[in-house]
Structure formats: structure tokens, C-alpha cells
Amino acid sequence: MAATTPYIAQRPKRADGRRNYDTILAAARKAFAATGSDASLEDIASQAGVAIGTLYRHFPTRAALVEAATRDGLDTLVAEAGAYAATDPLDALTHWMEQAVAHISTFRGLVGILTEAMYDEGTPSHVACAAMHRCGADLLRAAQDAGRVRADLTPDELFDLLTAAGWVRENSAPGRDAGTRVLQLMLEGVVLR
Amino acid sequence: MAATTPYIAQRPKRADGRRNYDTILAAARKAFAATGSDASLEDIASQAGVAIGTLYRHFPTRAALVEAATRDGLDTLVAEAGAYAATDPLDALTHWMEQAVAHISTFRGLVGILTEAMYDEGTPSHVACAAMHRCGADLLRAAQDAGRVRADLTPDELFDLLTAAGWVRENSAPGRDAGTRVLQLMLEGVVLR
DNA sequence: TTGACTACATGAGGCTGCCTCAGCTTAACT
DNA sequence: AGTTAAGCTGAGGCAGCCTCATGTAGTCAA
Known part of the structure; x- marks a missing residue:
């Protein structure tokens, strides 16, 4: 079977999307540094002031984040x-x-x-x-x-x-x-x- | 403050307790070998044919198990x-x-x-x-x-x-x-x- | 053998975190 | 100004953790 290519996160085109993407990434880096790679994604989202669905929109998996x-x-x-x-x-x-x-x-x-x-x-x-x-x-x-x-x-x-x-x-x-x-x-x- | 001594599991005196203790331990070893140390405790319990509370009775924390x-x-x-x-x-x-x-x-x-x-x-x-x-x-x-x-x-x-x-x-x-x-x-x- | 004691077993339920999806909002382009 | 699709939201289903009130049965002394 064909190798499934993994999803790789991309900085969005739209201004609001880009803003959130960056904020989430910053929150994630902080959380990972504090807690490790298994930090709570819901915490990261709320830390970034964003709903959980938004985090998943940009980073569909933990690995992508x-x-x-x-x-x-x-x-x-x-x-x-x-x-x-x-x-x-x-x-x-x-x-x-x-x-x-x-x-x-x-x-x-x-x-x-x-x-x-x-x-x-x-x-x-x-x-x-x-x-x-x-x-x-x-x-x-x-x-x-x-x-x-x-x-x-x-x-x-x-x-x-x-x-x-x-x-x-x-x-x-x-x-x-x-x-x-x-x-x-x-x-x-x-x-x- | 005094150092808190951790709970260390002990093989029970009573026959039924000892039986379950051993069965749970065997199931745990198998699960750990297959999945790693974060194997599901509920799986281990049901694999051992025992309710989750019984597992926790003998091994109050994952670390103890x-x-x-x-x-x-x-x-x-x-x-x-x-x-x-x-x-x-x-x-x-x-x-x-x-x-x-x-x-x-x-x-x-x-x-x-x-x-x-x-x-x-x-x-x-x-x-x-x-x-x-x-x-x-x-x-x-x-x-x-x-x-x-x-x-x-x-x-x-x-x-x-x-x-x-x-x-x-x-x-x-x-x-x-x-x-x-x-x-x-x-x-x-x-x-x- | 029996009765009482208590170690032991049970599993529903509250909690947290994961992830999805149907419906709404709005940036961007014409 | 209208249209469109990218983006946002959060309730809700699921899994795993752990507790506790209630029920069961080994064990031991008499």
C-alpha cells in the first residue's frame, strides 16, 4: 500500500488564523517546557485563549504540534x-x-x-x-x-x-x-x- | 517535615487475596511487556478477571504495581x-x-x-x-x-x-x-x- | 461447628483529558 | 455590498484514573 504522508502544520493565510496559530505555538512551547510532551492540549488551548477546536484545526495531532x-x-x-x-x-x-x-x-x-x-x-x-x-x-x-x-x-x-x-x-x-x-x-x- | 514512606505492595495473608494478587501481577507483567508502563490498569484488572477496585486494593498506585x-x-x-x-x-x-x-x-x-x-x-x-x-x-x-x-x-x-x-x-x-x-x-x- | 470479625471484592460514578463535528462568524476577494 | 470558504466555537462521546459505599467470604477462637 502507498505510504500515508503525515499532516504537517502550516501557518495559515488568513490574518486571524495566523494570529491564533502563533499564539497556540507559543503556549505549546511554554507548556512542553514546563510539563513535557504530554502536556494537556486543552490547557494549551485555554492558555492561548482559544477553543480546543481551534487548536485541533491547526494541529490535528499532538505529533504535528x-x-x-x-x-x-x-x-x-x-x-x-x-x-x-x-x-x-x-x-x-x-x-x-x-x-x-x-x-x-x-x-x-x-x-x-x-x-x-x-x-x-x-x-x-x-x-x-x-x-x-x-x-x-x-x-x-x-x-x-x-x-x-x-x-x-x-x-x-x-x-x-x-x-x-x-x-x-x-x-x-x-x-x-x-x-x-x-x-x-x-x-x-x-x-x- | 518527615519523609513520607511510599506504600509497598505485600502479598496478602488470606488465600483469595493472595490468589488475586498473583493473578493481577501476572496480567500486569504481560501488559507492561506488550504496551509499556502506561498500560491501562482497567485492562489489567479485567485481564486478571478482577474488578478495578481489587487491583487498587493491592496496588494503590501504578508505581506500586x-x-x-x-x-x-x-x-x-x-x-x-x-x-x-x-x-x-x-x-x-x-x-x-x-x-x-x-x-x-x-x-x-x-x-x-x-x-x-x-x-x-x-x-x-x-x-x-x-x-x-x-x-x-x-x-x-x-x-x-x-x-x-x-x-x-x-x-x-x-x-x-x-x-x-x-x-x-x-x-x-x-x-x-x-x-x-x-x-x-x-x-x-x-x-x- | 458456629459465630463474629475483618480482610477482601465489587462496580457505579465523578473527574480529566482526548478528539469530533454541526453550526456560526468573519476575513478576503470581486 | 455580496459571496465564499477559511476559520472559530464548545457541547458531547469516549477512555482511563481513582474512590467509596456496600456486599461477601476466609479465618480463627470458642
Whole structure:
């Protein structure tokens, strides 16, 4: 059967629609930051001063709302990969990974959504995740070709590490940025040789 | 204020109670395995052939049910730590970590619950998690004293890595055991020197 | 064996959150 | 000014959570 393309939210043409779209998105970002990806949609709507039906008009599913709320961040990440590519391959990879960990864990629950989206085309965030995957794979290959990273590491495994670090960051106390340290440990290893 | 001790489920004295307790636990394990830690409690009850009130009588909170469903596994883990301690310190640590990753990710959502329980005393699983923490810390110190593991790794960081690997395992396709590979990468490191 | 005690079982019902849809409003274009 | 369709609304159906008043039956002592 044909792959069903997921609905991706679009900023409406009409002025009132655009206004509400923006307000809802702002409320959603605030709620996600406070509560995580399973924040109450009815709360978000009322916080935005809008009826629940209006929220659903613009964002028919929770996944669509999450995608819209995180789109900018992931686009930035992809853009940064290009910029880093000019520098030392290993530095490029590690810096980009640090950025990636931050972007994929901006609120509780995001990493899980993005991880699923990475391999599921029926998901709004899939396009962004696939782009991320390409960037990561390119930077990885460059670092491997330069002999700076173990050759047996696959891109999928790289993303396993990345999402794992993101998950730690997501679930650690706000002050202690465990994500960065964990990423460092992953890169350097724990066992002495 | 005094720390509120969490309710921990106990197998009842009366025969009918014990029967239901066991049946509910079996249904819960099956449901958690299939759906994850947020499986419907009403489904679990009806699967066990019991009214919802009966489930709540034995397991007043979801956390209590999860704790009861995973108690054996975590106890085993603690017991194994003692057995491993006699062998080579690095082998002991790595083998125990492999076991730990498996035990803390027996179903979707468990790692998150246990991670929170590790540092929150008001949680049914806290006792088990604290015991786990002690075991891990002991094995880590032994491996560090033997000069086999980097000295700047703290026990908390060890558990960050452990839960991260568990999360990956939890969220990867059943066939591909990504957890083991990710743990290996964490221990060995990714960057060549 | 019987009676009493009390642990245990039941399920309707109140609550919250999800999501839909029929009817109304209004921006935008001619 | 009229028309049109994009947009807005919120009641209502559904599912899951959890409680509690009421009913049932194991257990134990006499």
C-alpha cells in the first residue's frame, strides 16, 4: 500500500488564523517546557485563549504540534552541520553532537518522539529527523576517513548514542547538565587501555 | 517535615487475596511487556478477571504495581553483584552492567521510572534502586582501584550511562539488541587515540 | 461447628483529558 | 455590498484514573 504522508502544520493565510496559530505555538512551547510532551492540549488551548477546536484545526495531532514547536531548532541543527564541515573533522563531529543533544532534548519526551520519527515515515517529524540523520552520517564518515573515529561505528549507532545522551539530559535536574558529560564519556570511553 | 514512606505492595495473608494478587501481577507483567508502563490498569484488572477496585486494593498506585512486577529482577541483580565481585574487577563491572541494562529495561517506560526512583525516596522502587546504586558504586570503585577504569567517573555518571543504554534497549526494535552494543561503545569509547 | 470479625471484592460514578463535528462568524476577494 | 470558504466555537462521546459505599467470604477462637 502507498505510504500515508503525515499532516504537517502550516501557518495559515488568513490574518486571524495566523494570529491564533502563533499564539497556540507559543503556549505549546511554554507548556512542553514546563510539563513535557504530554502536556494537556486543552490547557494549551485555554492558555492561548482559544477553543480546543481551534487548536485541533491547526494541529490535528499532538505529533504535528510537537513538530511545529521544534521545527526551527532542528533546521538550525542541519544548517550548523554545514558550517562545521569546514573545520577539523573530529571537532566538527563532536561540536555538532553537542548541539544535537541540546536540540533533541529541549523538553521531556522529545527524544522519544524524535527517535521514533527517525525510522517511521508516517510521522510529522520524520523529514527533519532524516535530514539530521544525513548530517550526522556525513560528519561521521569524514571523521572516520580522517582516522579519528573507530571505523566500525555505523550512523545508526551514532544516533543511538546521541539519543541516549539526549535522554539523560532530558531527565536530569535542570541545573546539572548531565547530557554534555555523558556525551564526553561516550566519546572518550570509560575503560583504560 | 518527615519523609513520607511510599506504600509497598505485600502479598496478602488470606488465600483469595493472595490468589488475586498473583493473578493481577501476572496480567500486569504481560501488559507492561506488550504496551509499556502506561498500560491501562482497567485492562489489567479485567485481564486478571478482577474488578478495578481489587487491583487498587493491592496496588494503590501504578508505581506500586510496577515495583512489585520488577522486584524479583532487581533483587537478582543485587545478588549477582556479590557473585561477580570475586572475579576480575573490570570483567565484574562490565558483566554486571550488561545484566543491569537488561533488568532495568524489561519494558517500555521502566528506565524512566527507575531513574526517578533512584533519587526520590518517596517512590516504591527507591529501595531497590538505592541497593543497585550501592552495588554499582562498589564494582566501579574496585575497577578504578585496579586501574582499569578512568578515575574521574562518579557512580552517578555510571548510572547515567547505564540508564542511557537501558533507554536505548527499551526503545529499539525487539530483534536488534541495541543496548548491548551501545554499552560496549560507551565503555570502549568512540574516538581513536 | 458456629459465630463474629475483618480482610477482601465489587462496580457505579465523578473527574480529566482526548478528539469530533454541526453550526456560526468573519476575513478576503470581486 | 455580496459571496465564499477559511476559520472559530464548545457541547458531547469516549477512555482511563481513582474512590467509596456496600456486599461477601476466609479465618480463627470458642
